[in-house]
Amino acid sequence: MKNSKLFQPYTTTQPASTATQTLEETTHLLTESSQAKLKSIPLKPIRDETPIIAVDVSSMKIGETDIGILCAIRAAVVWKQKHQYRYLRLGPFPFHITEENKNEVYHLFRQYSFLEQPTLDYTSTLSLIYAPTRLGALLERWLQMSIAAQTRKSLILWDGSLTAGTQDAPVAVISHLLETARNRSNIVLAFTKITRLRLLGYRLTDYIGKCTPPCLLEINGYPMNLSKAIQFLGNIYVAKLSEGNCSFRLDIDFRLPQERAVEAAQRLIGNEVLLQSYPETLRLAHIYSTFTANEVIGIQRFLAQTHQLRIVTRPNMRRLLFGPFGKGPES
Amino acid sequence: MRLYRKEGNTIQILCLPNESVEKGDYIQVGDPKQDKALLIQVIDVQFANIPGILEELLRDSTNNGDIVNGENLDPLDVASQITLIQDARLIICKIRGTIQNGKLSVSSAWLPSRSQSTVKKLSTTALAALLKINEKLPIYVGETKGSSPLRVDATAFDGKLNIITGKKETGKSHFSKLLVLSLIDYGAPVAVLDLNGEYAHLDHTSDGKKNQHYTKIHVLTPSSNFKVMLSQIKLRVMLNILIHALNLPGTSAREFRRIWRFLNEHAKLSLHELGEAIRNWQCNHHVKDALFSRYYALVNSGFLTDNPSEAITLEDYFRKIRTGGALVINLRDTSFADRQIVVEYLLGKLVEMLTSWKLRAVFLVAEEAHLYLRETYWNDIVTRMRHFGVFTTFVTNQPDTIRENIYRQADNIFLFNFTNAHDLETVSRAAKVDSETVKSIARDLPPRHCLLLGGVVKDFPIVVKVRALDVQTMGQTRLFFNQNTSF
Secondary structure: OOOOOOOOOOOOOOOOOOEOOOHHHOOOEEOOOOOOEEEEEEOOOOOOOOOEEEEEEEEEEEEEOOOEEEEEEEEEEEEEEOOEEEEEEEEEEEEEEEOOOHHHHHHHHHHOOOOOOOOOOHHHHOOOOOHHHHHHHHHHHHHHHHHHHHOOOOEEEEEOOOEEOOOOOOHHHHHHHHHHHHHOOOEEEEEEOOOOOEEOOEEHHHHHOOOOOOEEEEEEOOOEOOOOOOEEOEEEEEEEOOOOOOOEEEEEEOOOOHHHHHHHHHHHHHHOOEEOOEEHHHHHHHHHHOOOHHHHHHHHHHHHHHOOOOOOOOOOHHHHHHHHHOOOOOO | OEEEEEEOOEEEEEEOOOOOOOOOOEEEEEEOOOOEEEEEEEEEEEEOOOOOHHHHHHHHHOOOOOOEEEEEEOOOOOHHHHHHHHOOEEEEEEEEEEEEOOEEEOOOOOOOOOOOOEEEEEOHHHHHHHHOOOOOOEEEEEEOOOOOEEEEEHHHHOOOOEEEEOOOOOOHHHHHHHHHHHHHHOOOEEEEEEOOOOOOOOOEOOOOOEOOOOOOEEEEOEOOOEOEOHHHOOHHHHHHHHHHHOOOOHHHHHHHHHHHHHHHHOOOOOHHHHHHHHHHOOOOHHHHHHHHHHHHHHHHHOOEOOOOOOOOOHHHHHHHOOOOEEEEEEOOOOOHHHHHHHHHHHHHHHHHHHHOOOOOOEEEEEEOHHHOOOHHHHHHHHHHHHHHOEEEEEEEOOHHHOOHHHHHHOOEEEEOOOOOHHHHHHHOOOOOOOHHHHHHHHHOOOOOEEEEEEHHHOOOOEEEEEOOOOOOOOOOOOOOOOOOOOO
16 A cells, blocks of 8 residues: 555446456556566547447346346447448347356357367356356457458457457457458457556556657567466557547557557547547447346346246345345345 | 335336326226225326436437437347337326225225236226216216216206316316206206306307207396396395495495485485485585496496386396206406496395295306406305305316415316416315326316316316317407408
């Protein structure tokens, strides 16, 4: 506590929609090095009507049955072309996942997600609790691949980072996605809203505070205490693309020359509406995919009506045991 | 529909948009275990407070412009259920009573089960059957929302004070005419103080033909076919006219009383002799001036005459309508002061006839009574005169012209649309129903729809679309731009 002056209190209430849990939840530390440097790169907008495409997926646990869980997934693709935003919303797709069918559902998703057969049998360890997140991630990869393969000379915005090496983001898959995008002259820009990446103990985004926007802060040469499986497939920047207090971690394909990466950021600020440094296309994709509480009720009703399911309210153990002190989500 | 919550005598019901419920409808909340049902009435329909609805509406609002548009791929049509939830309604109801063993009581001291109770609409026909409001002398007033006819009992108007109110052009006078004709059909005598000459042609159909009421409607127009001789007027009535209608001071009234007695003793009670007597009377010249000015006001009204062939006897007309008929006093072309003279005379005569049992009872319909009825008469009519057998129906579009104590004593209120909050506040003071019901339902009543309150519906408010009448109503406003008729 002695070196810390600021803290952000967490809110106790959960948002209505739980977006896919990504690797950004894991804290990685960049350690000190003599070769390491922080470099500020000022940006000049390039206005050339480059198409901007964003994709986001939300998954949500809808309820429980006696043999499994009910969940729903929804995806949104938003693109901006010629000053107009268009969107395609896919879903909601409700699923009933049980111990019996989880392998079948998972393999079905993998089949359409351009993924190779897993080297490990992930399904044996796939917990039902994480199944919605996992299915959401697979749908997101499928959409990312579809966009990368069907567009040209576009900026593709992802929600999250280019950190690979997990079940949801295998290195081979993310590499293949980036390669497909590169081959069609697309550039993937991955925005992380809240990064846990810390440099010398401080949150990465805190370092850009004094830079004048629009600019990028290049994080280069810092060794990282990563496990062997985890790989960064993008160069990491801190982006402050417009006026305001917010800055974000921005990952750009590390196989691209730095000039092209900077040029991509300049095209983004030249052709996109940015509010608090965050691209509008990606914001819309998030908004269109997110489930509201009312939608959850609607999906529950749909499932109850179409499958004659009886909705059962299980007692909240925390509430039951601790009364008003029983806070936090029900496990 | 599901029972959601109860606070005081307010019940909230949750329902989906495919379950059609409107203000004024009755709902039955049945508890199978307790074997009884709570009868509640819808007073408001709101959107249910669904969590996340604001986010959804904000998100959808981005689609409205040209800036963002797109499409949804929803092969399972889950969105239809989401839309259903978005449109879920919260029905605000007031408890009216309890149905047990097919009988209705006003008891509401129990609570049905929230999880087990069945919630369903109760048709107005079924309600009317439970209330038994149309058993003796049914009056067909119109149709309820379910297009079922509603009949009320004519006896519910007997000995009662009624108020018909609503804003302009909502159908008050139409309803009043329906009431008059229905009472006539059951043999009741009705006197109408007709401010706008609307009732004069109730004996003709809309296409100008004589109808079944032709011999039962008698129209008297002051200073035309309604003139009386001074000898027909009692001193008490004349003093009322002079003091209240013509503002004669007390000292002058005392002098007038002496003159009147003198003329009466000498059997010279005529308009001419009265003028001569005032001229020759030995009294203060200010008093004489005051008496002369009132005398000329009486003469100029044209209501009094010395010609016996011009004068009518009101008793004769009331005799004609004793077994069913209406005496319409057409006050359309009568000045404010003259109207007061005529009304003072009529009411005085009515009391006289009723106290001497020349008339059993009379239903008095008074349109915009504040324009001719003096202040002190209001309480007199609703209390004293009611006991003599004058059963009044006030018709007004200015509810604040009727005092609060009159509303409190009203037995039946027929409420048409009001949008003005002040008017609603005034009417809501009526003791027959809670103010929330009045304010909420009356505000949204369409034209020609009436909220029936009071004994006529056994204190169970019912909304009815008043039926049409095939009579010449003459109530339409003369328009400038509709110049098909020449001067």
